[in-house]
Amino acid sequence: MAEQKNVIEVRDLKNQFGKQVVHDDLDLDVREREILGVVGGSGTGKSVLLRSIVGLQTPKDGQIHVLGRQIFPRKATAREINEDIGILFQDGALFSSMTVSENVMAPLREHHPEIGDQLAQEIAGMKLSLSGLSEGVGGKMPSELSGGMRKRVALARAMALDPRILFLDEPTAGLDPIGAARFDELIISLKENLGLTIFMVTHDLDSLNRACDRVAVLAEKKVIVNASLDEVRRSNHPWIGEYFGGPRGRAAAGANLASGAA
Amino acid sequence: MTSASFEVVKGDHPRLSAHGPWTIADGVAALDSKIRAFAQTTLDKKLTIDMAGVEALDTVGAMILQRTMQACGGRTQEGQPLAGFVNVTDHHETLLEQAAGNLISCEVPQRPNSALIVLERVGRATDDIAEEVLNILSFVGQVVSRIGENIRHPGHFRPTAVVHHMETAGLNALFIVGLMSFLIGAVVAFMGATVLAEFGAEVFAVELVGISVLREFGVLLTAILIAGRSGSAFTAAIGSMKLREEIDAMRAMGIDPMDALVVPRVIALLLAVPCLAFIASVLGLMGGGVVCALALDIPPALFMARTQDIIVIDNFVVGMVKAPVFGFAIAVIGCYQGMMVEASAEELGRRTTISVVQSLFLVILADALFAILFMELDY
Ligand SMILES: Nc1ncnc2c1ncn2[C@@H]1O[C@H](COP(=O)(O)OP(=O)(O)OP(=O)(O)O)[C@@H](O)[C@H]1O
Ligand SMILES: [Mg+2]
Numbered sequence: 001m002a003e004q005k006n007v008i009e010v011r012d013l014k015n016q017f018g019k020q021v022v023h024d025d026l027d028l029d030v031r032e033r034e035i036l037g038v039v040g041g042s043g044t045g046k047s048v049l050l051r052s053i054v055g056l057q058t059p060k061d062g063q064i065h066v067l068g069r070q071i072f073p074r075k076a077t078a079r080e081i082n083e084d085i086g087i088l089f090q091d092g093a094l095f096s097s098m099t100v101s102e103n104v105m106a107p108l109r110e111h112h113p114e115i116g117d118q119l120a121q122e123i124a125g126m127k128l129s130l131s132g133l134s135e136g137v138g139g140k141m142p143s144e145l146s147g148g149m150r151k152r153v154a155l156a157r158a159m160a161l162d163p164r165i166l167f168l169d170e171p172t173a174g175l176d177p178i179g180a181a182r183f184d185e186l187i188i189s190l191k192e193n194l195g196l197t198i199f200m201v202t203h204d205l206d207s208l209n210r211a212c213d214r215v216a217v218l219a220e221k222k223v224i225v226n227a228s229l230d231e232v233r234r235s236n237h238p239w240i241g242e243y244f245g246g247p248r249g250r251a252a253a254g255a256n257l258a259s260g261a262a
Numbered sequence: 263m264t265s266a267s268f269e270v271v272k273g274d275h276p277r278l279s280a281h282g283p284w285t286i287a288d289g290v291a292a293l294d295s296k297i298r299a300f301a302q303t304t305l306d307k308k309l310t311i312d313m314a315g316v317e318a319l320d321t322v323g324a325m326i327l328q329r330t331m332q333a334c335g336g337r338t339q340e341g342q343p344l345a346g347f348v349n350v351t352d353h354h355e356t357l358l359e360q361a362a363g364n365l366i367s368c369e370v371p372q373r374p375n376s377a378l379i380v381l382e383r384v385g386r387a388t389d390d391i392a393e394e395v396l397n398i399l400s401f402v403g404q405v406v407s408r409i410g411e412n413i414r415h416p417g418h419f420r421p422t423a424v425v426h427h428m429e430t431a432g433l434n435a436l437f438i439v440g441l442m443s444f445l446i447g448a449v450v451a452f453m454g455a456t457v458l459a460e461f462g463a464e465v466f467a468v469e470l471v472g473i474s475v476l477r478e479f480g481v482l483l484t485a486i487l488i489a490g491r492s493g494s495a496f497t498a499a500i501g502s503m504k505l506r507e508e509i510d511a512m513r514a515m516g517i518d519p520m521d522a523l524v525v526p527r528v529i530a531l532l533l534a535v536p537c538l539a540f541i542a543s544v545l546g547l548m549g550g551g552v553v554c555a556l557a558l559d560i561p562p563a564l565f566m567a568r569t570q571d572i573i574v575i576d577n578f579v580v581g582m583v584k585a586p587v588f589g590f591a592i593a594v595i596g597c598y599q600g601m602m603v604e605a606s607a608e609e610l611g612r613r614t615t616i617s618v619v620q621s622l623f624l625v626i627l628a629d630a631l632f633a634i635l636f637m638e639l640d641y
Binding site for chain 1: 321605
């Protein structure tokens with residue numbers, strides 16, 4: 001395959017909270033039109049990495065480029081890139097005082113004030129439907145939804161502008177298996193049809209198998225591998241062995257082989 | 263850079279040719295009203311949409327095209343989402359199919375007109391006041407019964423929490439309460455003396471300061487400051503715990519939030535407000551004394567002597583008796599409003615405001631009632 005363009009480049013990133021060093025000399029490349037799965041134990045700094053890339057967290061040191069623009073040391077303003085990115089936060093982060101459809105319309109209204117009410121509602125309805133919500137949730141408040149439904153609304157909001165890069169922090173956590181599988185299909189189709197790049201923090205081994213083109217493993221304050229799933233599996237790092245070689249990892253891999261053969 | 267556009271051929275075989283990038287970034291939203299108007303005139307004729315000129319398509323563009331197609335002619339049957347479209351590339355095909363399955367508009371409920379809203383709000387507010395008074399009374403009952411329970415079973419009591427709240431709500435407010443009180447004492451002395459000087463009775467400024475500071479200003483100022491400072495903090499803290507389901511988590515663990523959150527705060531203010539009021543009164547007197555000495559030629563010794571002779575202990579008692587009542591009212595309202603927060607962050611802000619307003623109102627109401635009571639008792 002020809003060398004692809006990198007849409008995200010992280011070099012020598014260092015993040016530190018007080019004395020606790022979370023990232024040290026971390027390098028990461030995300031290629032255009034790929035779904036990158038980011039895995040790592042709890043507390044290894046996956047969310048912090050995501051926040052640094054989108055400019056919500058000021059790192060201690062290093063360089064971050066997104067879509068050719070320098071995020072850190074800060075050159076681009078937040079507004080310049082946030083039309084091109086959509087973020088699904090780990091706990092949804094819906095605006096609690098707005099209805100579900102207003103939540104989805106919020107980024108549309110901010111970046112495209114020319115959109116009429118009717119069109120905005122239609123767009124919101126379609127995004128909600130794409131993320132697997134049925135008609136009638138649009139008028140509800142976030143506090144009236146279940147945890148999984150909130151996640152889907154957050155996904156609909158992240159996709160509202162058809163961003164070029166979608167950042168997802170554990171998108172399938174809290175979804176039922178059917179919903180999670182539909183979600184995988186959704187992001188694959190987004191990637192293929194809209195040319196999206198997806199940065200997905202996940203612990204869902206099925207998602208990694210089915211959706212992700214490459215997997216980045218975070219351990220020891222660095223990205224220790226960033227390669228296709230098969231290559232990652234072959235790596236002999238003990239944590240990786242335990243992660244993919246455990247009963248769940250084997251089950252997911254087996255299921256994937258079976259479905260591939262059928 | 264080109265932007266999205268389209269041209270139509272009307273008639274019995276209408277045809278819509280789309281050109282340019284049909285994406286939201288390239289202005290497809292601006293076409294919406296035009297294309298809607300076109301759809302109105304073309305209802306139920308078999309429309310053909312020519313996609314040959316489309317350079318780029320995103321979900322919004324696909325949705326607009328698919329919506330138009332479905333409105334005009336309803337050619338799209340189950341399983342044939344692309345009927346009526348010609349010259350579609352592979353990428354666009356999937357997007358159009360996706361859009362066909364997900365055409366849902368979520369209606370935003372219409373808002374009634376503003377005059378009605380005003381009337382409705384007045385009605386609701388009146389109704390809410392009655393309900394709120396009952397709720398607060400019932401909350402007071404619960405707090406008192408929990409305090410009683412804590413006394414009977416001291417195991418539930420949380421001294422560490424009480425001390426913590428006494429520190430944040432009491433000790434940390436000491437400086438500002440003292441300073442305000444000192445300044446008010448000084449102002450009363452100065453203003454009083456200016457008026458009294460016309461009658462040659464400047465020296466009565468001492469009585470003026472003594473009585474007003476000990477009876478009213480010391481404790482009232484303290485209560486007002488604490489209501490603004492700690493009442494609101496209580497509401498915000500408990501309210502955000504409620505929003506993040508921390509209170510439900512406590513209940514599920516068998517921890518009574520009344521014991522853990524409310525009783526310690528109420529007891530802390532019951533104890534802290536009298537202490538603050540005492541210090542405020544002393545500093546108020548000092549403020550008066552300093553002004554008397556510096557500006558009015560009443561030496562400190564005379565000020566002290568007159569204060570001791572004429573200002574009877576009754577004034578001090580009257581002031582201090584009110585302090586725990588005010589503290590109780592502020593803490594109860596702060597906690598009650600916090601426990602009432604539900605659903606949204608905006609609600610938290612609203613409840614915090616209400617908490618301050620209500621506790622100020624209650625403090626001043628209680629003060630007026632005390633004034634009448636002491637008048638009847640001839641204190
Ligand atoms: N604002 C903060 N202040 C101090 N420490 C923080 C902060 N945010 C994160 N950390 C620390 O950074 C480390 C990484 O946190 P992060 O949230 O990125 O973990 P994670 O990899 O996303 O874990 P999980 O899979 O559980 O979501 C943790 O040890 C955490 O304690
Ligand atoms: Mg995380």
